[in-house]
Amino acid sequence: MARIALKVDVDTWRGTRLGVPALVDLFRAEGADATFLFSLGPDHTGRAVLRALRPGFLKKVARTSVLEHYGLRTLLYGMLLPGPDIGLREAPLLRSVRDAGFEVGVHCWDHVRWQDHLLREDDAWAAREMARAVKRFTEIFGCPPRVHGAAGWQFHDGAARAEAAQEIRSASDVRGTHPFVPVNAAGETLGPTQFPTTLPTLDELIGLDGADAGNVHTRLLERTAGQSQDQVFTLHAELEGQRLMPVLSRLMAGWVRQGHTLVALRTLEWAAHGMTLPRHTIVQQEVPGRSGRLAVQGPCIG
Structure with a gap:
């Protein structure tokens, strides 16, 4: 059966304080490994209100109960309330995740800033x-x-070069189907090996085609039943680390029953070591259940 890497994106101060410790406890109890990717600067979640102008954003908000999951105070940070500096406030908590044996890495400095501005900047x-x-x-x-794992799957060639400049060894910045080396159209290597998110997230599925918190885990289990290809599943400390934790628990139990192993991204990296991986470009595309365009594994180059 497959290895399924659990990638935890931690977007907010609330998710750091409440969701991360809860997920650490769950993973330890279930014998699962995982990679935690932290937002390390100010929490400016409230500035995401500007996304209301994007096609599909309000529909996603309605489907996934943003206020319920994030809390009113978080939705005011950076607008009516100052954004708390997550890394300064929670450094001991972040180190405790590493000390518990989990892989830790970078999600971003300012989640909203990266997600909303990357594609408009140089x-x-x-x-x-x-x-x-x-x-x-x-x-x-x-x-x-x-x-490193990019906030909101917002990523491009320049960001891959920035990873290489910072000597990042592996990344999960895009959506796709299998590990690859990111290259430009000329075939030039841009950055570290990508291990893309291969499965839809819970919030992309809830509210569509009759899926709700009671049955959404079965939609993912249908996709992984009998599969031997490694997968990457992205979850969020704000969602699966809080109100959707019972859903995550059922999903993990289902994967174990299917014979899959729940690992960190580093396990996939070790497995790929020495392999000749395909070389793909990175393109911008819409993804079902998400608003706007995301970085996606593009065509194979040579």
């Missing part, structure tokens, strides 16, 4: 944002990060 902007996050990670953990 490569130098991406390099500065990446450097800020890596510097804070190094201050907290005493060593540079090995792994």
Whole structure:
């Protein structure tokens, strides 16, 4: 059967304080490994209100009960309330995740800033944002990060070059089907090996085609039944670490019954070591259940 890597995106201060410890406890109880990717600067979640102008955003908000999952106070950070600095406030908690044996890495400096501005800015902007996050990670953990996963799957060639400049060893920044080396249209290597998110997230499925919190796990289990290909599943500390934790627990139990092993991204990296991986470009596409365009594994180049 397959290895399923659990990638935890931690977007907010609330998710860090409440969701991360709960997920650590769940994973330890179930014998599962996972990769935690942290937002390390200010929580400016409230500024995401500007996404209401994007096609499909309000529909997604209605389907996934954003206020219920994130809380009113979080939705005011960066607008009516100052954004708390997550890395400064929660450094001991972040180190405790590493000390519990889990892989830790960088999600971003400012989640909303990266997600809403990356594609409108130049490569130098991406390099500065990446450097800020890596510097804070190094201050907290005493060593540079090995792994990065882009906020909101917002990513492009310049961001891949920024990862390479910061000596990131592996990444999970895009949506796709299998590990690959990111290249540009000319075939030039851009950054570290990508281990893309291969499965839909719970919030992409809930509210569509009759899926709800009571049955959504079965939709994912249908996709992985009898499969031997490794997968990457992205979850969020704000969702599966809180109100959707019972759903995650049922999903994990189902994967174990199917014979799959729940691992961290580093396990997939070790498995790929020495392999000649395909070379793909990165393109921007819409993904069902998400608003806007995301970075997606593109065509194979040579």
